Structures are given as structure tokens and as C-alpha cells.
Amino acid sequence: MDPTELKKLLSALREGQLSVEEGVERLRTLPFEDVGVALIDHHRELRQGIPEVILGQGKTLGQILTIVTKMAEQGSNILITRLDREKGDALLARFPAGEYHPEARAFALAQKPVKVRGKGKVVVVCAGTSDLPVAREAAVTAKILGNDVEEIVDVGVAGIHRLLARAERLREAAVVIVVAGMEGALPSVVGGMVAVPVIAVPTSVGYGAAFGGVAALLGMLNSCASGVTVVNIDNGFGAAFAATRINRLGER
Amino acid sequence: MDPTELKKLLSALREGQLSVEEGVERLRTLPFEDVGVALIDHHRELRQGIPEVILGQGKTLGQILTIVTKMAEQGSNILITRLDREKGDALLARFPAGEYHPEARAFALAQKPVKVRGKGKVVVVCAGTSDLPVAREAAVTAKILGNDVEEIVDVGVAGIHRLLARAERLREAAVVIVVAGMEGALPSVVGGMVAVPVIAVPTSVGYGAAFGGVAALLGMLNSCASGVTVVNIDNGFGAAFAATRINRLGER
Amino acid sequence: MDPTELKKLLSALREGQLSVEEGVERLRTLPFEDVGVALIDHHRELRQGIPEVILGQGKTLGQILTIVTKMAEQGSNILITRLDREKGDALLARFPAGEYHPEARAFALAQKPVKVRGKGKVVVVCAGTSDLPVAREAAVTAKILGNDVEEIVDVGVAGIHRLLARAERLREAAVVIVVAGMEGALPSVVGGMVAVPVIAVPTSVGYGAAFGGVAALLGMLNSCASGVTVVNIDNGFGAAFAATRINRLGER
Amino acid sequence: MDPTELKKLLSALREGQLSVEEGVERLRTLPFEDVGVALIDHHRELRQGIPEVILGQGKTLGQILTIVTKMAEQGSNILITRLDREKGDALLARFPAGEYHPEARAFALAQKPVKVRGKGKVVVVCAGTSDLPVAREAAVTAKILGNDVEEIVDVGVAGIHRLLARAERLREAAVVIVVAGMEGALPSVVGGMVAVPVIAVPTSVGYGAAFGGVAALLGMLNSCASGVTVVNIDNGFGAAFAATRINRLGER
Amino acid sequence: MDPTELKKLLSALREGQLSVEEGVERLRTLPFEDVGVALIDHHRELRQGIPEVILGQGKTLGQILTIVTKMAEQGSNILITRLDREKGDALLARFPAGEYHPEARAFALAQKPVKVRGKGKVVVVCAGTSDLPVAREAAVTAKILGNDVEEIVDVGVAGIHRLLARAERLREAAVVIVVAGMEGALPSVVGGMVAVPVIAVPTSVGYGAAFGGVAALLGMLNSCASGVTVVNIDNGFGAAFAATRINRLGER
Amino acid sequence: MDPTELKKLLSALREGQLSVEEGVERLRTLPFEDVGVALIDHHRELRQGIPEVILGQGKTLGQILTIVTKMAEQGSNILITRLDREKGDALLARFPAGEYHPEARAFALAQKPVKVRGKGKVVVVCAGTSDLPVAREAAVTAKILGNDVEEIVDVGVAGIHRLLARAERLREAAVVIVVAGMEGALPSVVGGMVAVPVIAVPTSVGYGAAFGGVAALLGMLNSCASGVTVVNIDNGFGAAFAATRINRLGER
Amino acid sequence: MDPTELKKLLSALREGQLSVEEGVERLRTLPFEDVGVALIDHHRELRQGIPEVILGQGKTLGQILTIVTKMAEQGSNILITRLDREKGDALLARFPAGEYHPEARAFALAQKPVKVRGKGKVVVVCAGTSDLPVAREAAVTAKILGNDVEEIVDVGVAGIHRLLARAERLREAAVVIVVAGMEGALPSVVGGMVAVPVIAVPTSVGYGAAFGGVAALLGMLNSCASGVTVVNIDNGFGAAFAATRINRLGER
């Protein structure tokens, strides 16, 4: 129930078209969110240029097509993450205006132009080639969420000079997303080089005692660089979403 | 820059083909030494109102006194975290202008007035009474780092109405820090209620299968609310440091 | 040996058709459960409308067909859980009166009408679309066990208003089964909203630090809502079985 | 806001003492739980003879005394769990009408007589002597929550005849709470002997690969007896709370 | 109910002193173990020279004294394991005929002479000095259980010649108990050197990635020597008990 | 070097055909096992009726054929464990006298008749149908190692009467191997019912928090039945090998 | 070096107070740019006979071909590890001069002759046949890195004499790499037999509680042999790389 509807209900009451008892009953049985006007602002805000996001993993093609078709009818921009190639192709066949990013395993459909917003650049730093899929998911997400995005790749800490050589570009970031697998040490070094928020994304890259990203995750949680925050293993989307919230906070 | 190129550059300088300023500039934009300069800005920025921070845990009183004394001589503001009562009292005896926060286990010495900065409020939300020490560490840290801080306590998800009743106050936040132990579910609910960055802090509160905060940590990393980022178990300091970076990004 | 047979044995003894030694021997060598008259009530009770249940996983189609054929001959209702589509189809071919629920991966054969019993509704609450298979297993099981079942889906805690809007329906439950993956926070919120027993089912939905359902499991075990009990990861069947025991306790 | 207050508000509106805009505003800014009439019934129900419960662990004596004093003024029955002897004695000194159960580490203050309710007995079955503290916590909790409670102790599965000898008493239970450490096998056996709900409580009893109760917890979650549900390690309180919800469901 | 009592019951029935219904009732309500004549032999066998064993850990001195006093009255030999020095001294004061083994943390009271039985020697092999307490627990247990026991100490695999030098003594064993912490490699080597049963006991000796005995436990479970079996971490008692069963199997 | 060869060497020395220096050199450079006469007995003993055993897993068909062919030429009995059907069929084609046991995934080639030895029966007890492959591996192994083997299946603890009904047969065992997945409780119950050695084999049967057999493994390591020893998850072979060592110890 | 100092240095140079060589030297010994030069030596050193190494895992064939083609143009020797057969064949088709080692899953292209260097032999000791792939990866790597390599296979600790018989060959090593799965005990024994550096490589060989190499890894980290160091599970490459650094240290 948006405020308008609430007003109508109260007006009916005020004008005697509704008894007090009926009013109590109507309010009692209304879904809570209708009363939750506090949440409406939030939703409105979210809808300004933010696409609908669907986690593709664990859904059938049929389910995804149903959801996307319905959303597309409302003119929304749409992002589907963790979508394999086959389903991506099927979506492309149905929505030729969309784009499937095979590396990022993401499908994006921008029905409305994406307006670039925020304080500045979201820089996605990526330790190794094998971390690219997760970095790309972050980049694709950040772009469709309306950020200016830049990628810095292959700057693992074992060749620290490669990272240092990009210090200038790092300094231009409003938010830095650092994607790394194996020992996950990169965010600690980056966190010491910049003064802006750093979001670390552990990846499942590695083998043996990498334990599918656990080593990187623990490394990042224990980062000796103050102020690094962490998202789930391989969660490039989540990092980009958080970066967007941060970047928008900084806009005038 | 290899030695040959370096020689060429220096020769050009020596022969007057390059001014000193140009030389500085050239060297500055070269990979490595450039980094040196990049870090200086960063350091300068960091030093503007940001206290020196010392991790008290694992240091003897003697070591801490030595470090603090040296820092205090430079007029710095100082924050010591994870400092037990006994050491806190010893520091108070030496630095009576400081404050020891027993619940937060933090000692703060503000030799220069702390200027409130940033986009808006850092709101620290705390699930239960037992999570208070970590929430307080976050609040004390955020304050001495120059943020306007507000606390919302005892709003665990098992009584969801208590949290909903604070929706208005949550909406006023520029950044939200959510502190919770046990199942660590609070950030998921809060993340769905606000549109600003949310930093989750798992605490070691609980017993049995809480595994010293692991249950809460995993809960937060797997939050179904997009854009929640996480710090280490009991790391109220780190959350506040990250929140400060975010909050400052938002200031004009 | 049911009481009748026991009586026969004792009568034979009493009437001198059996020596004391023979009696001791007969009692000694009888399977214990025959003597275990205490257990008989239990079995009888269980057999009243409760189907035979087979865990399909880890059994070959041949083994399953053998077991089901034998049970079907006795007129039992039969439930097979964790049965993949291929085997489900094979069972349907043999038992066309049965139903295969592909989402729930369950095969149900109701040879006798299932009588609805119990105190009231078993409400199955499901956090996200990906948790549906487990929720459906719970629902299918609860139905063939004779419960009135209702499902509430897609009410994850990141959009808390969706759940609150179903408060009325939750209040009508005699028992609530809450199915959730990822951080597994839903049972904590539901547990605070109702006064009836709540059974939490963690699912293996999620990735990375979800660890195949461990994050959800730990979250549920550490629920801050008093009185939530938990079953194994993805064990929709077990939750429904427990709910049935509870629901029947409440019937007159 | 209880229904009465809501009626007053709506009446004022109806009688023109409040404008529609004021009505919207009042409803918007009211704490959500005031609107949450659904929750009020729940609370009322909970308050009928159910004591206030405080988790003693992680709270200072001062905090506990403050909370208890305030609750005691409202005439509530009070239960404090996980309270060490020293604090228990301090509470006894202040509230001589209370009882401290050292083995259960629980303090109970029954200001109003506890009315026994529910379908039948809550039977607490305990594997070994070392599991007694947790079993006692369950028993003390179940009693102050208004259940008829019976204990069966020292019936570990390694001497299965000891358990079988109590089959009769087990059959009299409306709900069974099974408390066991080490391998946690007891609930599987009990679950096969009774037809009523079984709640398993793993304890941290054991050493080495018992891992502080993890072995027992896993054993119980994987119980081959259908319908066993599990609570956190050492959580006797939670088991008793769940048992109470179940037992009350069964009362007329 | 032992066979004699069963006979009496059946005789009464046969002689008409008991009706069939009474017979059914008597059998139904008898504790199951009474019917479980199978178990009686086992108990009798166990009581031949096998002491009563009490796990001291997790019991108060009062509880232990009560149990021991009662057992002592029946003339039993008694073994208490995991008993700290203080309690050991208290027991000695009450039972001066007993022996407290501080290293093994065991108290033994042999009221009847212990008769040496079994096929041959139980040889306890111990990797390092720090593993001695567990080895001693095994040795003390094996002795009071009636085995001929020999110890071989300080033969860690890093100095393999020390072990090889004891090959002769190893060959004399009927059963070998191998006690080792850290990497737990000793049973693999010993298992390859002898043809008799080998029981491995991991100890919690070590630090860091020893994880309190987990490294040794895993090492032993994965032993490449066929036929090594394993007991819980630090469970010298259990190894000795198993060794006794094996050793007795071998006696004529 | 067997004693004969050693004698020859020493004789040559004694007879002056070898200098002392040559003798030292010969002894120094001899493989250690040649000197290791202690080991020879062991090998001889092992070779009496004990087949050569090959772990099939992780070996190519080519490697296995090479090894088996070589062993077969020496007339050995051969057992290959963890061998999939395809390789099993290939072996059968080459060695038609062998037997492939698909359930046990084992190939046995008995070129010499297997002589039954040992104190008595090795009884393999199996909790559920899904545990059968591991139980069969144990049984097949025990048989080819020369034991009299008996199987008791489907006696899970949730229907304890099924196990109790087999008490008589259990009592006839010289050694009991107990195979169980899920919570792994069966060895605790069996361990309390018999007085002979009990070897527990956890299986990877189960799902979710069964963690591939970890739950069962931990349950067995923490068994409250004294004297149960444990082998690796799914290691039916190892249990049978250990049982054979024990059973042979008992033979005259 | 801050800009002021840098300016001073450059001014001195410009004004002729400093020669170009002195300038280079001054800059070289300054922290950051110095580092640049430091690395060059290192790189140069590394490039002397050290191949370019590519981790094949997680890269597409296309990516690998691009990288290899580019490297091959520079005349480098190239090693690709963790490369499956299919990709190996594709590389062979393009670079017929290369060698694909299927067991080691490595592709080596030696465009320049590999010069054997270092103090002495790198001896790769391998516990069992199943560990061979990792051992071969180590051997192949060590060879193309310019070491003299020798392999000792199938010397698991359960047959300790097999290892002892190779003592002579072990003594000839400059560095020993020990490859073992299951309990990972071999490095402890080898570490006690030689006085040279020992690098332990745990493999994922085993099942059940081997946990994919974790048991072996823990065993090696806790080795009671002083001075054993460890690399990641299955990381034969890393061990060989470390061995090469060590071996070269020893050359004149």
C-alpha cells in the first residue's frame, strides 16, 4: 500500500464510509510492506537505474525465461549472473538486444540507457588470468549498475613491481575491487596503497590447500591492511553491488 | 626503468635538456619511484585527523608505552585496540588526557580535536547485549576517526519488530555497521532495509556450533542481501576504519 | 511375535504341551522384537496411514523395484525420496497409479486414501526459488503422511516485508517447517513470529563459503530464536516426518 | 500499539480530531511492531506462564542484576541459564525466593506458581553422568515452562539393555529430549523406540575427536531414525523450549 | 532376568500359579535385558578379572568417591582414568591400597590379584617423551586388565634405526599398541614390521598444524600399512581394552 | 639376504675366500632388508596363504595387468580392491579363473586353494543396504585371507530389535567388523553386546552433514563402547586385514 | 625519497655536482627505484636457463597457445604444468619440438639446450605408484630447470626395508624431494636419513579421511624430522622450483 492508498483508506474512514472496526481490520490484514512506507523510498531509490538482478545458478532455463520476460515487459534493465553459455545463448535468441558475457557468465539486457553515476571510477584489480571470470563479473555488474569501470589485470603480488607500476591508476579510483585466488594477498598490498574503500573478492582459483577459495578468503579476512572488507568466494557481483552503494554515496 | 634508460634521463638532465622539475616529473611517473610519491599523498591524507592506531593484543605494556610515548610527542591522536583493563589503567596513569573504554577494550588519546567529517552518520547496529564490546570498539574507533556515530542496540532478528521500529533511524545512516554473533542474520535483514553500504561484523558470541564466530561469519558471507561486505570476527575496528573511508568518499 | 502369538506360546506351556526348558529356549531364540511387545504399539501406530519410506539414493533401480513390488503387494502406501527422474519414470511405468514429483525428487504411491490428521496445518516456508526442491520434498512427504500442508515461498530475509506480509498465514500453522540455504537466517525470524514448533531445514543452496549447506546449518543451530530445532542439510523428508509426529501429538 | 490504541487513533480520525495527513504520518512513524498486531497475540500467548529467559553467559553480574530486578518488579517468572555458581549465589542473596541449580547452571525465580500444562510428560533421557548438566538444564527449563518432567539417566547405547529396560517409561512421554555426548548415538535408538517427537541435544562431553560436541552433533543430524530434530551443542534450554511448544500444541 | 528366573516364571505358569495373561504381562514389563540372556554371558565373561572402569574426567570428586566406594564394597578391582593428581591423592587417602599413576593420570585399586592371561605380550611402543602419558595410560590399563605388558619408548620415525634396533622385541608381541603424536607415522612403520594386530593411538602432542592430535589421527587412519586400526586421540585406555580383547582371543 | 646367503657370505669369510674389508663392504652395500633377518620371518608368515593385494584405485588398467600378470606367474593368490567394473571385466577376460565382485568392487584370483584358518568366524555386520559395498569388500577380503566369514545385514540402530534378534549369531564371532554410515552408531551398540574385538568401518553413505563419512568416523572414534577400534572411511579391506591378524592370533 | 630530496639530487646532477654514474648509483640505492634494479638482476639471473613457466590449469587452449606462441618467438624454453592430454596434443601439433609428459601432465619446449647446473643431484623419492604423476611433475620440472635428477619409487614406509635399501642413493643427493600421499610419513623417515635439504610434497592420493591430501599435508607439516619443508598438495612443480634454487645456491 503506497501512501496514496493509505490516504484513501483513512479518507474513507474520516468520511464515515468505513467504521473504526473495519479500519482496524483493514490495517491488520494488509501486507506489512504496504504500511512499510519507510521501505518504499528505498525501493524507489533502488529502481533508479538499478537493474533487476537474477541469480542464474540453480534455476532452470524455463524459470529464467519466465522471470526475464515478465521483467522485460516492465522495461527494466536486467542482469543475470552465474548463467552458463547454453542458457545465455537461449536468452540471446529471445532477447537479441541483450549481451551475454561468456567469461563473466553474465547476461545483461539494458532496455534503458545506463547513466553513469557516482563519485568516480570503480577499479577492478585482478591478480591472475585465472581470476578473470570473477573480475569480469564484477566489471559487468558495476557497469550495468551505472559505474565508470576500469580493470587492472595480472598484478599478482609475486611480481610486486607490476602492481606498483599501476599505482597512478589505482589512485584514480573511488572504490577498488580486488579479485584474487590462491593466497589472496593482493588486497593487503592494495589496501596499503590507496586511501579509498577496498572490497576484496576471494576466488576459487588454485588447488590443493587452496580449498576452493578458503585460503584466499581467510587471507583477506585477516588482511593487515585496515579497512579491507570481504565478500563471498567468487562473488564478483556482490563486490560490484557494494561498490555501487559506496560510489553513489559519494555523488553530489 | 632500466639503468640504461635511467642514465639517458640523468644525462639529459645533466646536459640541461631537462629541467629539474621535468626530471622529478619523469621519475614520478615512472613505475617505482613514482610509487614513493603516490604513497606520500596517501599518507598525508591519512594523517589529516586520522589517529595512529596500535593493535594492543600481543604487545607487552612496555612495548606499548614506548610506542605511545613516541607518537604522543609528535602530537598525534592515538587509538589502541584490544587492550585489557590493566594495561588501559597503566596508560591512563601515564596519559591522563586519554580515555580508556573498558567495554570496547580501547584506549583513545585525542591530543588534537577530532573534526567530524564525512557524508553522514555511521550507524552501528548491534544484535544482542553480548555483542556490545565489538559494537563499542566500532563506535569508539569511528568517533576518533572523525565520524558522527549512532548506536542501535539489542535488535536481534528473533524479535524482528524491534529492528523494524528503528527503520527511520537506519535510513539516516551514510554507512551502517552491523554487529552480530550466533547466526549472524542481522546484516541480511538490515541490508534489505537500507540503500547505503552495509559492513557486517561477526562476533565470537555464542557457544557450541557457533565455533567462536565462524557461524556468524559464514552467515554474513552468504548473506542474501546484495552488497553486504564482511570483516574478520570481532573486528569492530576494521569495520569502523572501512566505514570511515566510505564516509569520507561522500564528503564534498 | 505379537501378543497373540505370545499368548499361544504361554498357553502351550501352561497346558503342558511345552516343557519349561522348551519355553526358555523358545523365548531365548525368538527374535527380540517378538518379545518386545513394547515396540508393537509403536509399530501399529506407525502403520496407521504412514507409508513405507525408502531412501532412493544409493540404491539401484533393481533394488528399488524389488522392495517396492514387495511392499505394494501388502497394500502399503509408499514414499521413495531422493529418486532421480530416470528411476522415477521407471517406477511410474511399473506403478502407473503412483506420482513422481520431479522437483521434490520423490515418488509416492497411495494405494489407500491418505487420511488428513493432526492438530492443524503444516506450513512449509521457503526462502528462495533454489530452495524449492527441498521444500517440495517436505511438502510431498507431509502430505502423504496425512497432514494438511501449505507452502509459502520466496520470503528471504533480505526483503523482510515479504515475510511479514504472510504473518497471518504463518499464524495458522500447527507446525512450521522453514527451508533456507545461504545464511539460513529465515528460521530465526519466523521463530520470533510464531508460538508453534519450528523445524529448520538448511539447504545446500549457495556457493563459495556456503560450503554445501554448512553455513545455513550453523546459522540455524545458533538461531537466536528459542526453540528452533534443526535437521540435516537438504533433509526435507526428515523435517516433514518430525512435523507429522508433532502434529499428531496435537490431535484429539 | 495494541488494537485498543489503534482503535483510538482511528476513532480520532473518524471524529475529525485528526486529519488524513496526520493519520498517515502517525501510522508511518509508529514503530512497526505497533502495527504488527499479528505479533501481539503471539506475545500474549508467550506471556501466559512463560518466564522471562536471560542468557547469563557473556553478561556481567551488574547487567544481570539490573535486568532481573526490572523483570521481577513486573512479577514475571524468571529463568537465567548458563550462570556460574558465583553469580548464582549473588542472585540468591538478592532474590532469596529463587533457586540456583548448580549442576544445570540455572537460576529460576518463580514469583507466580507454575501451572503444569501440555499433552503429557517431557522425558529427558541422558546418556552418561557427564551429560547431566545439560540434561538438568533441559529439565529445569521444562519445569519452569510448565511441563511435567521426568528424567532417565545413564542409558548409553554401549549397554543397550539399560535403555530397553526403560522402554515402558519412554512410551509415556509426549515429547522426548535425548541428551548425549561422545558419538551421540542415543537419539537414533530412542527415535526407533517411540512414536512421539524426539529432540536431540549433543553435549560437549568427550575428548579428542569429540571436538567439543561436533561428533555428537553430526551423529544426531545424520540419525537414521526418521524425525529426530537437533539443537545446538549443550543447548538444554533450547530443547526444553522447543519441547514446550510441542507439548502445548497437544493440549486441548 | 537370568535363565533361572525365567525358568521360575515359566514353571509358575506351567504349574498354573500364573495365568497366561499374567505371563504376557510379566514378560512385557520385564526389563529387556532380563530377556537378553545373550548378554549375561558377556557380563559374566567381562567380570572375570576385569576391573570396573570409571572415566574420571567430567566427574566431581564426590561423584567418584561415591561410585568407587560402592564398587569397592563388592570387592571389584577398579580403574579410574583421566584423573588429575588432586583427585588421585584424595582417592589414595581413602583407599591406601590403591595406586595413583601421575603420568598416566590413572588410579588403580586391585582388591583381587590380577591374573595374567592372554596369548602373549602387549607391547606399547611410544614415539616420543611427550607421548609418554598416553602410553602409560595404555600400559597401566593393560596391566590391570591382566596382560603381560612391555614398553618401548622414544623410537620416533625420524631416527628409524632406533626403531629397527627393537625389531626383536617387537616380534615377541601378541598385540602392539603404537602411541604417537605430531605426524603419527610410527604405526605405519611398525605395521610393516610385525604380523600381529597393531592398534594406533594418536596423541595431542605437537603444536600448530598438529591441531590437538588431528594430524596424527588422520595419519594413522590413512596408514599405508594394512590392518592398522585406530582409537580416539589420547585414548590409551581404549587401545589397551581392545588389545585385551584381542589377547584373550588368543588364549587357549 | 636370507640366513642361507648370510651363512654363505660368512663361510666364505671364515674360509679366507673373502677379506675382512670385502666382508665389511659386502655387508655395507647389501640392501638393508637382506640384513634384516627379523623381517624375513614376517614375510614368510605373510606369504602363507595371504594373497598379494593391489589397490586398484589410481592405477591404469595397463599398470594393473602388468602387476597381476607378474604375480600370477609366481602362483600367488591375488586380491585387487577398489576396481571398477570395466577394469574388472578386462581382468576376467585375461584371468578367467578369477572372480570379480561388482558390489565389493574387488577382483580375486585364487590360484591356490584358500585354507580356512583362525580362531573362529569373522562376522561382518552392516547397518544399511547402502553400506553393502563396503561390507562386501570386507567379506570378500576376509574370505580370500582364509577366514570363515558371516554377514549380518540391515540392522541399523533405529530399529534396535533387528540387531538384538541377531545376538546369538553375534556371540559366535571371533572378531566382529561393523560397517555403518550416517551417524555410525552401530559399533557402539555391538561393542556392548559382545566380548570379542570389534573393528568399526565408517562408510561415506549419507548426505549433507554426513560429510562423506566424517560423521560416521567421528561417531566411531568416540564410541562409548570400550575397545572399539576404527579404520578409514570405506576401508572394508583394512578392517578385514586387521580382523585376519586378530583371528590368526587366536589359532592354536 | 620524497620529492624535495629528489629535486636536490637532480639539481646536483644538473649542476654537475654529481656524475651520471653517481646519479644512477644514488637512485639505485634509494628505496624504490632501487628495487627496480634489484629485480632486474634477479630477472636476469632467472632467465639464465630457466624456462618460462605457465600454469595450464584454468586457462583455455586459446589462451595457452597465444602465450606460448609469444614466448616461443623470444626463443625461451617453456614449461606448462597441469595440462591435460587433449591440450598437450594440441600444443604438440603446433610445437612438434616440444614434449608432452602425460603422467606429469606437463609440456616442455626446450628451444635452447638445458645446461645442467647446481651442487648435485635432485633426488625425487616417491612413496607409491599412485603418487607418480606428482613425482614426475617434479622430475620433469627439475630437469628443464637444469638439474641432474634421479627418481626412487615405491618406497612407502610400511615396507621400511625398501627405503633403507636405497640409503646409498639417497646419500648422493644435494636436495631430496619426497612425494607421498595417504599418511605422508615418508619425509619424516627420509629427513632422518640424510643431512641435505628435504622438500616434502603431499599428494591427493588416498580416500576417505585422506581428505584429498590434507592428511598427508598435516603429517608433513608436523614431521618430527627437523628441517623438512613442505609445499602445497600435488605441487610437484613448486618443490622442483625450490629444489633448483637450493641446488644452484650450492654451485660455485
Added chain:
Amino acid sequence: MDPTELKKLLSALREGQLSVEEGVERLRTLPFEDVGVALIDHHRELRQGIPEVILGQGKTLGQILTIVTKMAEQGSNILITRLDREKGDALLARFPAGEYHPEARAFALAQKPVKVRGKGKVVVVCAGTSDLPVAREAAVTAKILGNDVEEIVDVGVAGIHRLLARAERLREAAVVIVVAGMEGALPSVVGGMVAVPVIAVPTSVGYGAAFGGVAALLGMLNSCASGVTVVNIDNGFGAAFAATRINRLGER
């Protein structure tokens, strides 16, 4: 038996003082290591300037004094690690020539002058102040083992310039030991900066998800810098011992 004794035995045989049978018997019953002449060289080598090392942890003061006294009588240099202050003082009282290093928790008694040997410097690099005890253990050990040792402290990766500023000193190392807790990232960076062997020591420094050094350990095992090897958590001694073996390999 050293070669001399062996010669004597063989001479006696040759000279007819010993029959062949007696010779076989003597050789058979000799401790194996006596035959193991291969090992003697190793021992001799080890004894050249290498102190006797005792792990103090888990030993009583009495045990330590006994061992040290005995060793001291033989004039050995002695190192005791993991020795707390109290025991250290007691040793000093008895052996005033020794040194107790409280930070390293090590006691060293150099009865013979320690000769500096090896290829070059062992450089111990330490991430933070809290890692110092482990770094000191490494340094103290390396010194008494005869290395030239240098320490570089407080060069955590979050301030990468601090490390880069020491590049020159790093380049002078023959072996580098890197000690770090928390995320354990330092070895990856150092490993990329030097061409000599790098040994990584994880420390238990940190809290929460540091898991007592596990995060650092995993980080180091997964280091993206090729050729880093790892020792157990907090095992400064082991790293120094390995470094010594390496360093000596490099000496002429």
C-alpha cells in the same frame, strides 16, 4: 656398530674365533643401526658443530635438567626450544654459561665456540611486532647452528614500501626465512624479490578467522611465488634448521 666393530667381528670370524652360526646370530641380534653404516656419516656430519636440540614443550623441568646435564657432560652445544621463562631461569641457575632468550623462549648453551659456516647470510624477515617471538626463535636457532644471521622486522605487506626499502639487504641473503601471521602474504612478495630459497613460517598471530595460524599457513602453501616452502605454524626452529641445511649445501 661402527665399521671398526664390524671389522672386529668379521676378523674374529675369519680367524676362526667365531663360528658361522655365531656370526649369523651376532649380526641378526645387533641393533640395526649398528649395521647401518650409511647412517654413521650422517650422524658424524650432523655432530660437526650442530648442537643437541630439545623440544622443551611437554617436558617437565626435571626431565629437561636430566637430559641437559647428560648432554652437557659430553661437551655438546645445546639448544632448548619452547621453554618458558620459569624453566629458563632454572636452567640458567644450573648452567650459568647458557643464555635464555625470553622472546624466543629458547635456551642456548654453547660449550664449544660456534663456527660460522655456510654460503652466506640467513636473513629472517618478520611481518609485524607480534611475530617477533617466532622470528627470534628462528634467529637464535640459526645462530647456534652456525649461520651468519640478519633480521629485518616490521615489513608487513600493507606498507609495501617498507619492504621494498630493504630490497638491498634481502638481495644479500643466501636463504630467506619469512615469518608472518594474519594473512601470511609476505613470503609471496619476498619470493618474487629474491632468487634464493625462501622458507615461510606462519605464526599464530591474529584473531578470529586467523584460526591460530591456519590462515597464514594456507596463504603460504598457496603462495603464487614459485619455490616458497613452508614449515609448521610458529616453527621458527624448523625453518632455521632447514635454512642451515641449505646454507651448508652452498659452502665449498
